[in-house]
Amino acid sequence: MNAHQGYLRHPTLRGDAIVFVSDDDLWVVATDGGVARRLTAGLSEPSTPCLSPDGKQVAFVGRDEQHPEVYLMSADGGPARRMTWTGPDVIVRGWTPQGQILFVSTCGQPFFRNYRAFTLDPQGGMPQLLPLGQVNHLAFGPGNARVIGRNTADPARWKRYRGGTAGHLWIDARGRGKFRRMTELAGNVTSPMWVGNRVFFLSDFEGVGNLYSCRPDGRDLTRHTDHDDFYARHAQTDGRRIVYQCGAALWLYDPAGDRGGRVDVRLPSHRTQAARKFVTAADHLDTFSPHPQGHSIAVTTRGKLASFPLWEGAVRQHGDDDSGRYRHGQWLDGGTTLVAIADGSGEERVVVESEGRTRTLPWDVGRVIALRAAPRGHLVALSNHRNEVLVGDVATGELAVVDRSDHGRTEDLAWSPDAAWLAYPFWTSTRHSAIKLFDVARRTGKLVTQPEFRDYAPAFDPEGRYLYFLSLRTFDPVYDAVQFELSFPRAARPYLIALQAGGRPPFDPPPKGMKPEPGWPWSMRRSTQTDCWMTSPANARRKTPAYRCQDFIALPGANTSVAAPRRDLEL
Numbered sequence: 001m002n003a004h005q006g007y008l009r010h011p012t013l014r015g016d017a018i019v020f021v022s023d024d025d026l027w028v029v030a031t032d033g034g035v036a037r038r039l040t041a042g043l044s045e046p047s048t049p050c051l052s053p054d055g056k057q058v059a060f061v062g063r064d065e066q067h068p069e070v071y072l073m074s075a076d077g078g079p080a081r082r083m084t085w086t087g088p089d090v091i092v093r094g095w096t097p098q099g100q101i102l103f104v105s106t107c108g109q110p111f112f113r114n115y116r117a118f119t120l121d122p123q124g125g126m127p128q129l130l131p132l133g134q135v136n137h138l139a140f141g142p143g144n145a146r147v148i149g150r151n152t153a154d155p156a157r158w159k160r161y162r163g164g165t166a167g168h169l170w171i172d173a174r175g176r177g178k179f180r181r182m183t184e185l186a187g188n189v190t191s192p193m194w195v196g197n198r199v200f201f202l203s204d205f206e207g208v209g210n211l212y213s214c215r216p217d218g219r220d221l222t223r224h225t226d227h228d229d230f231y232a233r234h235a236q237t238d239g240r241r242i243v244y245q246c247g248a249a250l251w252l253y254d255p256a257g258d259r260g261g262r263v264d265v266r267l268p269s270h271r272t273q274a275a276r277k278f279v280t281a282a283d284h285l286d287t288f289s290p291h292p293q294g295h296s297i298a299v300t301t302r303g304k305l306a307s308f309p310l311w312e313g314a315v316r317q318h319g320d321d322d323s324g325r326y327r328h329g330q331w332l333d334g335g336t337t338l339v340a341i342a343d344g345s346g347e348e349r350v351v352v353e354s355e356g357r358t359r360t361l362p363w364d365v366g367r368v369i370a371l372r373a374a375p376r377g378h379l380v381a382l383s384n385h386r387n388e389v390l391v392g393d394v395a396t397g398e399l400a401v402v403d404r405s406d407h408g409r410t411e412d413l414a415w416s417p418d419a420a421w422l423a424y425p426f427w428t429s430t431r432h433s434a435i436k437l438f439d440v441a442r443r444t445g446k447l448v449t450q451p452e453f454r455d456y457a458p459a460f461d462p463e464g465r466y467l468y469f470l471s472l473r474t475f476d477p478v479y480d481a482v483q484f485e486l487s488f489p490r491a492a493r494p495y496l497i498a499l500q501a502g503g504r505p506p507f508d509p510p511p512k513g514m515k516p517e518p519g520w521p522w523s524m525r526r527s528t529q530t531d532c533w534m535t536s537p538a539n540a541r542r543k544t545p546a547y548r549c550q551d552f553i554a555l556p557g558a559n560t561s562v563a564a565p566r567r568d569l570e571l
Contacts, residue, residue, distance in 0.1 A: 022267060
């Protein structure tokens with residue numbers, strides 16, 4: 001794309017003029033190419049323009065008042081006039097032979113993809129519904145012949161779709177209201193156009209969207225373009241020639257001479273959308289990595305890698321501006337090195353920055369899902385779209401695939417504080433995952449949890465004594481408050497694994513006995529059933545049963561004390 005070439009789309013053709021959309025405005029250019037001229041300068045974000053049969057007016061979809069509606073303006077430019085107040089989605093599809101605006105809309109329909117065809121007088125008035133049922137496209141031919149397209153959306157939005165809602169064309173060759181299926185192609189079909197005695201359309205049934213035509217009976221299918229990199233999209237005709245979008249450019253095809261080519265359009269635009277602007281980085285935060293010494297942080301946001309101190313100082317951008325998108329920035333080697341993923345070469349690679357120098361490692365890491373730098377040394381752990389877990393040494397350049405699952409990707413990686421162990425969830429089946437520990441020195445791994453359902457998000461404590469993780473394994477159903485159905489609102493809970501023998505879990509301290517403070521007028525004795533009882537001199541014969549001693553907390557008062565369970569205070 002050169003400096004004068006923008007993203008050109010939704011072309012329409014009439015005579016020697018082509019109207020198209022670029023930079024959220026309408027433009028006009030000669031069919032021979034040249035410098036384009038802007039027609040609109042509003043906030044409407046126009047789309048699907050269609051020139052009138054005489055080429056003097058252009059109907060399009062605008063959004064000046066938020067939701068899409070049909071607008072009409074002079075082909076020479078000027079103010080646009082709103083023509084519809086339908087509310088739901090609307091798309092301009094052309095003009096009828098009688099000079100009325102043709103559009104499709106979902107108004108009055110319960111489903112957002114169920115379009116119907118309407119006509120509208122350019123002088124104003126109410127839209128008139130055509131009795132054609134579901135219609136996405138409508139093309140008029142000789143002798144009142146018509147071709148309608150159903151489910152004929154843009155194939156480039158769902159490439160090579162072959163399902164039951166793929167587009168197809170129906171034809172009423174004699175204009176009597178009797179339609180029959182015209183095409184039987186295994187792929188998307190869209191944009192029907194009648195030129196002479198043939199029906200032209202776009203389809204990707206051969207792999208890439210191209211321009212085709214056939215006779216009204218569906219025979220003599222012919223391919224007219226040979227695009228293999230980008231789809232041909234948004235085709236329109238003036239009855240003699242066809243204009244369409246391919247990639248970011250406009251293309252013109254002449255069926256009479258069976259020739260076509262790209263239209264050289266020079267766009268004198270300020271390219272506002274591509275101009276430099278300031279954005280809030282926090283709104284686009286990808287990953288962050290605190291410095292091991294705690295004085296700064298590294299972040300990746302909007303494809304850039306940067307670091308900055310936590311209290312004072314400037315933001316420093318790392319890497320090359322032209323090296324593509326940065327992801328998964330991490331501190332390495334005690335905070336002296338930054339490691340990240342960059343795709344400037346066309347493939348994702350590990351990029352290392354140390355002492356102001358940047359180098360790219362030639363590792364085949366696939367499409368990286370997660371990256372975690374070891375707290376010590378030069379090791380990094382990665383997981384990719386191939387369901388692999390990899391460990392690489394940035395200093396030596398060695399990379400090894402340490403594990404691979406046949407059922408799912410690993411999205412969580414955790415290093416032990418001494419960098420001797422790597423923990424990650426491992427998919428044992430398509431529905432079950434368990435926590436796995438990998439011994440870096442011995443190059444062996446072992447499951448440390450049973451695959452009850454799903455274990456994920458492992459994390460070591462700072463001293464390496466415990467391994468925490470989340471798990472979906474507590475299934476205590478409760479009744480929903482709105483619908484009389486059982487649900488599992490709190491299935492995910494934290495768990496831990498003690499990594500050292502003889503240790504006590506951190507959340508289960510040893511029980512403490514309840515010893516009354518001096519001067520308290522209370523006496524306490526313990527029954528053989530290990531229940532706690534409390535008595536007072538005023539009511540020595542009354543016994544107050546309570547929970548077990550280890551569930552108690554003592555609440556001192558001025559002249560009294562109570563024992564209450566930790567989970568529920570009962571005075």
